[in-house]
Amino acid sequence: MLRDDSYRRGIIVFLIVLISLAHYRTREDLLYLHVIYREMYFLPVVLAGFWFGLRGGLLASLAVTCAYLPFVFLSADRFTGHEFGNLLEIMLYFAVGLLVGRMRDQEIRRQEQQRQMASLAAMGKGISCIAHDMKTPLTAIGGFARQLRRRIPDDDSDAAKKLELIIGQADRLELMIMDMLAFARPLRLDRRRGDLNDLIRQTVEVAAGPASAAGIRIELELDERLPSILFDRNRLQQALLNLIGNGVEASAAGSRVVVRSALHAGEDRVVVEVLDRGRGVDEQEMDRICTPFMTTKKDGTGLGLAIVSKIVQAHGGSLRYRRREERGMLFAVALPWRGAGEAAPVAAPAAGTGPEEERDG
Ligand SMILES: Nc1ncnc2c1ncn2[C@@H]1O[C@H](COP(=O)(O)OP(=O)(O)OP(=O)(O)O)[C@@H](O)[C@H]1O
Ligand SMILES: [Mg+2]
Numbered sequence: 001m002l003r004d005d006s007y008r009r010g011i012i013v014f015l016i017v018l019i020s021l022a023h024y025r026t027r028e029d030l031l032y033l034h035v036i037y038r039e040m041y042f043l044p045v046v047l048a049g050f051w052f053g054l055r056g057g058l059l060a061s062l063a064v065t066c067a068y069l070p071f072v073f074l075s076a077d078r079f080t081g082h083e084f085g086n087l088l089e090i091m092l093y094f095a096v097g098l099l100v101g102r103m104r105d106q107e108i109r110r111q112e113q114q115r116q117m118a119s120l121a122a123m124g125k126g127i128s129c130i131a132h133d134m135k136t137p138l139t140a141i142g143g144f145a146r147q148l149r150r151r152i153p154d155d156d157s158d159a160a161k162k163l164e165l166i167i168g169q170a171d172r173l174e175l176m177i178m179d180m181l182a183f184a185r186p187l188r189l190d191r192r193r194g195d196l197n198d199l200i201r202q203t204v205e206v207a208a209g210p211a212s213a214a215g216i217r218i219e220l221e222l223d224e225r226l227p228s229i230l231f232d233r234n235r236l237q238q239a240l241l242n243l244i245g246n247g248v249e250a251s252a253a254g255s256r257v258v259v260r261s262a263l264h265a266g267e268d269r270v271v272v273e274v275l276d277r278g279r280g281v282d283e284q285e286m287d288r289i290c291t292p293f294m295t296t297k298k299d300g301t302g303l304g305l306a307i308v309s310k311i312v313q314a315h316g317g318s319l320r321y322r323r324r325e326e327r328g329m330l331f332a333v334a335l336p337w338r339g340a341g342e343a344a345p346v347a348a349p350a351a352g353t354g355p356e357e358e359r360d361g
Helices: 002-025 031-040 042-074 076-150 158-184 196-213 233-250 304-314
Strands: 192-194 217-221 229-231 256-264 269-275 318-323 329-336
Touching: 002 031, 002 042, 031 042, 042 076, 076 158, 158 304, 192 196, 196 217, 196 229, 196 233, 196 256, 196 269, 229 233, 229 329, 233 256, 233 269, 233 304, 233 329, 304 318, 304 329
Parallel strands: 217 256
Antiparallel strands: 192 229, 256 269, 269 329, 318 329
C-alpha cells in the first residue's frame, strides 16, 4: 500500500515536471503547443484527486500552479493576451482537484460505512444466537437459586450469602443478555405522538434513585416550548437512561448531571442533552466509545452507547457528543419534529466519526 502510494506520488511529480519542462523548453510563440500543455496539467491534478482524495487534489493543483505561474510571468510579452485564460485555468485546476478529491473521499467514506455495517450486522447475528442460547439456562439458575434462598431462614448463614451472590451475578448476566439482544435484534419502533419533556421527567425520576445512592443529583432544564413529536416511549427512555447512567457513573459524589431539552427551530430538531462534570473520555477513545463492547468499566458491557445510537438513528435522529471545557462530557440526542422522519430500518449502529470537537455516534 505504502509502496503503491510512493509509486503514485512519483507518477504525479513526474507528470508535473515533464509538462512544465515542455512549457519552458518550447518556443514561446508556439502558442497552440502551450495551450495543449496547459490542458495536460489536468492529468496530474485528476490523478492526485482520484488517488489521494481532497488533500491530494488540492496539493497537486498548488504544485501545478507553482510550476506554471513563473512561465506565465516570464513569457509576459507573448502570453499577456491570455492573462484571463491563464487565471481561469488555474482556478479550474483547483476546482477539478477539489471536485475529484471530494468525490473520492466520499466514496471511501461510503465504502467504509458499508464495511462497518456489514461487520456489525454479522456481529449482531452471532451475538443474538449466543445471547439467546444463554438466556434459558441463566433464567433457570437465577430461578432455582431464588427458590433455594427462600428455604433458608437464616440470613447470616454461609449458604444464604453464597446463594445471594449467585442471584446477584445471575441478575447481572441477565441484564447483559438483554443488552446484547437489544443491540443485536432489529428495532421495531412503536411511535406515538407525545410530550418529550414528560418522558424526560419520568426518566429522571427512574434514574434519580440509583444516582442519589451514589451521591449525585440529576437536574432538569427543560424548554417548555417543545412541540409534541413522534417517538417510541420505551426505547427513548432506554436511550436516555443509558446516557444518564453513563453520566452518573463518570461523576464523583457530590456532583450533578444535567438533562436539558431545547428546540432547534432552524433545524427542525428537538435536542435532549445530558451533561456531566465527570472524568470525561480520553482523546484517543473519543471515536471508539460508540463501538459495541468498547468499555472502560469493570462491570460494563460496552453496549450502552451502541444501543443509544441504534435507537436514535431508528427515530431518524442523531447522537453527538463532545468533551466539555474544563471537564466532563456532553451527549446530545437530536430528533426530527416536523414530519418526524421515517424510521430507517437499522441493523446496527455505525461507530462514531466526526469533526475534532464534536463526534457523531
Ligand atoms: N458521560 C461519560 N463520561 C465519561 N466516559 C463516558 C461517558 N459516557 C460513556 N463513556 C465512556 O464510553 C464507554 C462506553 O460507554 P457505554 O455506555 O457504551 O458502555 P459502558 O457504560 O461501559 O457499559 P454498559 O454496557 O453497561 O453501558 C464507557 O465505558 C466510558 O469509558
Ligand atoms: Mg453505559
